[in-house]
Amino acid sequence: MVSPLVIICLTLPMLLLFFFQNRRTFKKSPFPPGPKGLPIIGNLHQLNNSLLYLQLFELSKKYGPIFSLKLGLRSAIVVSSPKLAKELFKDHDLVVSDRPKLFGQQKLSYNGLEIIFPPYGESWREIRKICVVHVLSSRRVSRFSSIRVFEVKQMIKKLCGHASSSKATNLNEVLMSLSSTIICKTVFGKRYEDEGTERSRFHGLFNECQAMFAALFISDYIPFFGWIDKLTGLRARLEQNFKDLDQFYQEVIDEHMDPNRKTPENEGIVDVLLQLKKQRMFSIDLTNDHIKAVLMNMLVAATDTTAATTVWAMTALLKNPRVMKKVQEEIRTLGGKKEFLEEDDIQKFPYFKAVIKETLRLHLPAPLLVPRETSEACTIDGYEIPAKTIVYVNGWAIHRDPKAWKDPHEFIPERFLDSTIDFGGQDFEFIPFGAGRRICPGIPMAVASLDLILANLLNSFDWELPAGMKKEDIDTEMLPGITQHKKNPLYVLAKTPM
Ligand code: HEM
Numbered sequence: 001m002v003s004p005l006v007i008i009c010l011t012l013p014m015l016l017l018f019f020f021q022n023r024r025t026f027k028k029s030p031f032p033p034g035p036k037g038l039p040i041i042g043n044l045h046q047l048n049n050s051l052l053y054l055q056l057f058e059l060s061k062k063y064g065p066i067f068s069l070k071l072g073l074r075s076a077i078v079v080s081s082p083k084l085a086k087e088l089f090k091d092h093d094l095v096v097s098d099r100p101k102l103f104g105q106q107k108l109s110y111n112g113l114e115i116i117f118p119p120y121g122e123s124w125r126e127i128r129k130i131c132v133v134h135v136l137s138s139r140r141v142s143r144f145s146s147i148r149v150f151e152v153k154q155m156i157k158k159l160c161g162h163a164s165s166s167k168a169t170n171l172n173e174v175l176m177s178l179s180s181t182i183i184c185k186t187v188f189g190k191r192y193e194d195e196g197t198e199r200s201r202f203h204g205l206f207n208e209c210q211a212m213f214a215a216l217f218i219s220d221y222i223p224f225f226g227w228i229d230k231l232t233g234l235r236a237r238l239e240q241n242f243k244d245l246d247q248f249y250q251e252v253i254d255e256h257m258d259p260n261r262k263t264p265e266n267e268g269i270v271d272v273l274l275q276l277k278k279q280r281m282f283s284i285d286l287t288n289d290h291i292k293a294v295l296m297n298m299l300v301a302a303t304d305t306t307a308a309t310t311v312w313a314m315t316a317l318l319k320n321p322r323v324m325k326k327v328q329e330e331i332r333t334l335g336g337k338k339e340f341l342e343e344d345d346i347q348k349f350p351y352f353k354a355v356i357k358e359t360l361r362l363h364l365p366a367p368l369l370v371p372r373e374t375s376e377a378c379t380i381d382g383y384e385i386p387a388k389t390i391v392y393v394n395g396w397a398i399h400r401d402p403k404a405w406k407d408p409h410e411f412i413p414e415r416f417l418d419s420t421i422d423f424g425g426q427d428f429e430f431i432p433f434g435a436g437r438r439i440c441p442g443i444p445m446a447v448a449s450l451d452l453i454l455a456n457l458l459n460s461f462d463w464e465l466p467a468g469m470k471k472e473d474i475d476t477e478m479l480p481g482i483t484q485h486k487k488n489p490l491y492v493l494a495k496t497p498m
Pocket of ligand 1: 115116117128136297298301302305306309364365366369370371431432433434435436437438439440441442443445446
């Protein structure tokens with residue numbers, strides 16, 4: 001397929017002529033410094049969409065903790081220090097609580113009928129409130145506990161099989177499948193993992209949906225080049241994915257509304273949303289499109305983030321045997337040598353909790369958080385930032401700021417013991433879930449899954465590397481995409497402890 005940027009380069013001479021003829025109308029602004037780009041396309045051709053946070057981290061070393069980019073005709077700033085994250089989220093949170101309107105996200109979110117992608121406003125506030133109170137609250141999350149417990153037990157059983165036959169386990173695969181099963185059961189009340197064609201249909205649709213979120217639509221940055229997205233087939237792919245997903249959600253809704261449906265063993269989020277729709281007690285009328293858009297949010301926001309974090313935690317522990325030994329000793333001693341640890345048991349493990357935090361510091365699943373946009377002009381670090389500027393907060397860089405963290409690149413969970421630093425959005429050097437009005441509302445659900453999965457993996461097995469492999473051989477390469485996944489599968493040997 002012809003790259004959109006190649007097409008742009010071919011059309012560029014004509015546009016340069018237009019630009020130079022009209023350059024007096026292009027105003028200069030006292031904007032933060034940044035890499036020089038080309039007229040019209042700005043820095044678009046220089047950016048690596050796959051590992052953008054790493055590239056922006058390098059650029060912050062050259063241009064400072066706030067720098068600017070030109071993304072086609074749109075301006076962006078990148079914030080890379082805890083001090084400026086605090087200024088942003090404390091002093092200007094309301095102004096930076098919009099999200100940029102991007103073509104693919106708008107389409108797949110039914111034009112922003114959900115929580116992640118709409119701009120700040122009444123409709124976003126209401127739908128977020130409905131979900132925070134009725135779907136994502138700690139109370140509701142604990143009612144889904146039996147789903148997590150059942151599925152984690154199934155995984156442990158499977159790994160026991162691997163342990164007794166000395167078969168190496170691909171932890172990426174096992175943990176992705178587990179997160180996906182937990183979230184599907186939580187959302188739909190059923191699992192798609194072992195249902196043949198249904199399974200591959202579901203996974204195919206969601207992989208394509210993730211690819212559409214990560215894709216670069218030229219029309220987002222240079223609207224008059226929008227035809228390129230048609231030419232490359234990207235728009236048609238998006239339309240098809242939307243159509244297929246819409247049909248899938250509709251089937252799920254129809255299935256749940258079928259009067260002959262057997263009472264499900266587990267009530268899922270779809271059931272909760274359909275009941276709320278009937279009750280009509282909110283300032284907005286919940287429609288099927290709202291429900292479909294919210295389902296998309298849950299699947300997209302929860303599955304990859306949980307899987308990626310558990311894989312990174314195991315990777316870090318295998319690379320740091322001292323920490324692995326210490327955390328397993330804590331879990332097994334304070335856990336009273338129980339065969340299976342329940343969610344309440346895990347709250348007694350301070351070092352384990354510190355391991356999870358340290359994992360989220362070094363391997364935050366959403367390294368650029370979710371981009372924001374200014375709704376009006378504001379001053380940040382003395383710079384005039386106009387309305388409609390895209391704001392990237394580079395969590396990856398902030399979590400490695402040497403002014404905030406000693407030995408920032410080392411995996412040292414002890415740094416969180418005797419420390420009040422937490423991920424609730426008040427400590428701006430540690431923001432894996434973001435901060436301010438748009439902070440992740442899924443923290444209780446995320447923590448419940450991470451705790452249960454990781455604590456039981458560490459309680460039930462000792463972990464070894466396959467023969468001939470040393471801890472130095474475990475790589476930490478990342479897969480391109482919105483969520484920071486480990487690129488190469490982590491193969492390990494689960495051993496039943498003596
Ligand atoms: C380890 C797991 C997770 C991490 C690291 C994570 C991280 C994030 C981050 C960084 C944001 C953007 C916050 C901002 O703009 O300041 C976000 C937003 C969001 N997350 Fe999560 N998340 C996780 C799990 C979940 C789960 C389990 C759910 C729900 C089932 C969820 C639902 C959402 C939603 C709906 C938003 C949009 C909030 C808004 O724009 O108002 N997340 N998440």
